[in-house]
Amino acid sequence: MSAASVISVLDDDPYVRAAINNLLESRGYVVRTFASTEEFLRSTDSNDTSCVIADVQMPPINGIDLLTQMRAQGSAPPFIFITAFPDESVRARALKAGATCFLAKPFAASDLMQCLDHALAAGRENLE
Structure with a gap:
């Protein structure tokens, strides 16, 4: 883990x-x-994040649409999605859009940490 990792x-x-x-x-x-x-997109943190952990179901812009929008703008931090409403079609859409992980709430801390380790490693590979 890098001390500079912003999640x-x-x-x-x-x-x-x-x-x-x-x-x-x-x-x-x-x-x-x-x-x-929207709060995330208005912040300067959206530019220097090492990984995004986002709920799928957020109005008015859901997590998958955020991922798609960021990719279209050339920003490529890894994404981990979490949701209280796990649905296979939503999971498939999230992974197809480029998500690293998809976790159903409630999830174990160890599962989130494993996803985060994987996401940060993938993010470092994309930078090289």
Whole structure:
């Protein structure tokens, strides 16, 4: 793990944001949390994030649309999707759009950390 890894957490549930924030900060990551995709896009953190962890179901721009929009603009941080409503068709859309992982809530901290390790490794490979 790089000390400079900035993880952006997007979820409209403040308890989910806080839990993920606490987990990741306890592991040494720099964490930025956002209540919406719009809030994330307005921030400068969208430009220097090492990985995005986003809820799939967020109004008005859902996580998959955010990923697609960022890819179209040339931004390619790895994405991990989390959702309380796991659906195979949504999972397939997320992975086809380029998501690294798709986790159903509630998920184990170890599963999120495994996804994050994989995502950051993939992100480093894309930079090389």
